Amino acid sequence: MKKIVLYWLLSVCLPALYAQExxxxxxxxxxxxxxxxxxxxxxxxxxxxxxxxxxxxxxxxxxxxxxxxxxxxxxxxxxxxxxxxxxxxDEPFRTEVWYKGVIERDTLKGDIYVVGGFDPEFDDEALDSLAGKVARLPFSVIRGRVYGDVSMKDSLYWGSGWLWDDTPSSFQPYLSPLMLDKGVVTVTAFPGVRGDTARLECTPASSYYTLVNATKTRTPSAGRFRVSRNWLENGNEITVSGNVDGRRTGTVNIYGSQDFFMRTFVERLQARGIRCLPDYAFGEFRKDSLSVRVAVHETPVQxxxxxxxxxxxxxxxxxxxxxxxxxxxxxxxxxxxxxxxxxxxxxxxxxxxxxxxxxxxxxxxxxxxxxxxxxxxxxxxxxxxxxxxxxxxxxxxxxxxxxxxxxxxxxxxxxxxxxxxxxxxxxxxxxxxxxxxxxxxxxxxxxxxxxxxxxxxxxxxxxxxxxxxxxxx
Structure with missing residues (x-):
């Protein structure tokens, strides 16, 4: 037995000693x-x-x-x-808002276009800024449509060879020229009374996704904290589950980045008193004599x-x-x-x-x-x-x-x-x-x-x- 132990020690230690020598x-x-x-x-x-x-x-x-x-x-x-x-x-990444048409009294007789430039750092604050600039224009009614222009890129939202089961992880985005918070929702949970569900906050706030709260406050048997969605169905029902014994944060990607962007943008316009159709559309913006750029957001390359x-x-x-x-x-x-x-x-x-x-x-x-x-x-x-x-x-x-x-x-x-x-x-x-x-x-x-x-x-x-x-x- 001693010989076996000695042999094992020599076989493990000698290579390391030799390497040092x-x-x-x-x-x-x-x-x-x-x-x-x-x-x-x-x-x-x-x-x-x-x-x-x-x-x-x-x-x-x-x-x-x-x-x-x-x-x-x-x-x-x-x-x-x-x-x-x-x-x-050094050209910055740009997201632009244009309108095409004429303004009569408080009505835009024409369409709004949000033109995507594939800005990956476009966030909730930037969306608020664009909506705020539109709301300051001299109209409160849009008689036409609100369009998203995602024509910069083809419709392939994943890269070649990306793994299907990496979704709904936030590191695997759904690619689009219009991205909001990288196409990711951040869910923060705050504990409540022991045994009750936790309080949840989501950013960005939007009706594009739904939320299911299956958490339990300070209940270890509820399991680990987890944020996911019904991704096998390409759905956006976010389920938050598990034990919340302190502040917890999780992220999940959202299916359909351009739709997530546009639905949320239209809701921000409506929240600022702009009356428009809720059903946005997608179309390519082509500049003409009735086109006016009303807002732009730029992100530096660095x-x-x-x-x-x-x-x-x-x-x-x-x-x-x-x-x-x-x-x-x-x-x-x-x-x-x-x-x-x-x-x-x-x-x-x-x-x-x-x-x-x-x-x-x-x-x-x-x-x-x-x-x-x-x-x-x-x-x-x-x-x-x-x-x-x-x-x-x-x-x-x-x-x-x-x-x-x-x-x-x-x-x-x-x-x-x-x-x-x-x-x-x-x-x-x-x-x-x-x-x-x-x-x-x-x-x-x-x-x-x-x-x-x-x-x-x-x-x-x-x-x-x-x-x-x-x-x-």
């Missing part, structure tokens, strides 16, 4: 990283790595750098860098990019992709494929063959995406070479141990603390990290680490952090 300070970076891959890579998984010294202008390390891997949310780097490289990159990078926001990335397609084609009607075509053009410009990769969406939700670490680093190198692009991107990237999706990684006391600015990417069996870091010698380094076939995200993140620590040192 094999990493003397005088060893080359490549040999140290090779040893890290050999002994720290999660069992049964694989990895591909590319590291480039931007200051010295040379490759520091490659390990299967051309290996095709699923990028998860590091796909957002390709979308954002391509969009930022365009001449129109605000959209900050959300893409810091919070890994999928809707923002897809909105950026669609706008990229509109800018690249110059057309009024675009699809996600138009944006992906622009990304492929930049891939070709950087000296790579677009046909070697598979691009399915702009945010990385799709399992169909396949790119490589060397391609990610090529995009990071390109961004670094363009000061206008790099400033916006670098500002938005999560900082190790500080904010965004890296807030709880690379903490104080580690070499990477505050020195890594990078985009994370993860879903089942995939965990990636790509971005920039500042080495102790002052050099800027671009890197991409793509872990595949690893079910433990914790182990993959630990490996990536160890690679970054080594690169910083």
């Amino acid at each position: 094999a990493l003397p300070e005088t060893a080359s970076l490549s040999s140290r990283l090779d040893t890290l891959v050999k002994y720290r890579l999660p069992q049964g998984s694989n990895v591909a790595i590319s590291v480039y010294d931007l200051t010295a202008g040379k490759t520091l390390y490659d390990y299967q750098a051309d290996k095709l891997s699923r990028p998860a949310s590091t796909m957002k780097l390709l979308t954002t860098i391509t969009a930022l490289s365009r001449p129109e990159a 605000a959209v990019i900050d959300q893409i990078m810091k919070e890994s926001d999928n809707l923002n990335a897809e909105a950026m992709l669609c706008r990229l397609g509109a800018q690249a084609t110059g057309g009024r009607h675009v699809s996600a494929e138009d944006g992906l075509a622009a990304v492929r053009q930049l891939i070709k410009k950087l000296g790579y063959a677009p046909a070697r990769y598979k691009l399915a969406d702009g945010c990385g939700l799709s399992n169909y995406n396949y790119i490589s670490p060397e391609l990610l680093v090529a995009f990071l190198k390109f961004a670094y070479s363009r000061t206008d692009v790099f400033r916006k991107l670098y500002k938005a990237l999560p900082v190790g141990g500080v904010d965004g999706t890296l807030k709880y990684r690379m903490g104080k006391g580690t070499p990477s603390y505050r020195k890594v600015h990078a985009k994370t990417g993860s879903f089942t069996a995939v965990n990636c990290l790509a971005g920039y870091l500042t080495a102790d010698n002052g050099h800027y380094i671009a890197f991409a680490i793509m872990n595949q076939n690893v079910l433990s995200g914790r182990e993959a993140r630990s490996f990536q952090d160890a690679v970054c620590d080594m690169l910083v040192r």
Whole structure:
């Protein structure tokens, strides 16, 4: 028995001891990283790595750098860098309200159009602002219709390869040029008397969805707090259930983003005394001599990019992709494929063959995406070479141990603390990290680490952090 225990201890401990022994300070970076891959890579998984010294202008390390891997949310780097490289990159996202017709006394003899520009940050406050501006016009009756113009994009509301059972999660939006609060309802529950239902508040408030309160206050047997809807039926009946022993918050996406926007907009007009038909419609706005723009809401590009990078926001990335397609084609009607075509053009410009990769969406939700670490680093190198692009991107990237999706990684006391600015990417069996870091010698380094076939995200993140620590040192 003692021999068996001794054998087990040696089999577990010797590789770790060997790894430490094999990493003397005088060893080359490549040999140290090779040893890290050999002994720290999660069992049964694989990895591909590319590291480039931007200051010295040379490759520091490659390990299967051309290996095709699923990028998860590091796909957002390709979308954002391509969009930022365009001449129109600083144009804000716009949502406009126009009327067509004439005003006689207190009546608009004509129609109202809300023209969507795929603004992913358009929220409840912005909707109130647009409705308020319309209410200040010299009419209180709309004799025509209230239209939503969602013609900017085709009717495909999901990206290629998105998982059907991810809905009703708030991270999987229903795409539309008209989005309200990202097409998501936030439900907040407040406890009441023990055993009674909790008090619920929903934002944005709208009659587009219905609410079922199945909660219990301070009743553990009621189970965990949960917010969902009848998503298998494409319904918008939100059910809130479970124990509420303190303030609880949950989110759920809403089916039919453009309808959610328009129903709520019409209700806000009516609440301000505007008499109009409740049954809005959809139609393409075409400017003529009777057209007047009465309101506009703009969101700066940097605000959209900050959300893409810091919070890994999928809707923002897809909105950026669609706008990229509109800018690249110059057309009024675009699809996600138009944006992906622009990304492929930049891939070709950087000296790579677009046909070697598979691009399915702009945010990385799709399992169909396949790119490589060397391609990610090529995009990071390109961004670094363009000061206008790099400033916006670098500002938005999560900082190790500080904010965004890296807030709880690379903490104080580690070499990477505050020195890594990078985009994370993860879903089942995939965990990636790509971005920039500042080495102790002052050099800027671009890197991409793509872990595949690893079910433990914790182990993959630990490996990536160890690679970054080594690169910083």
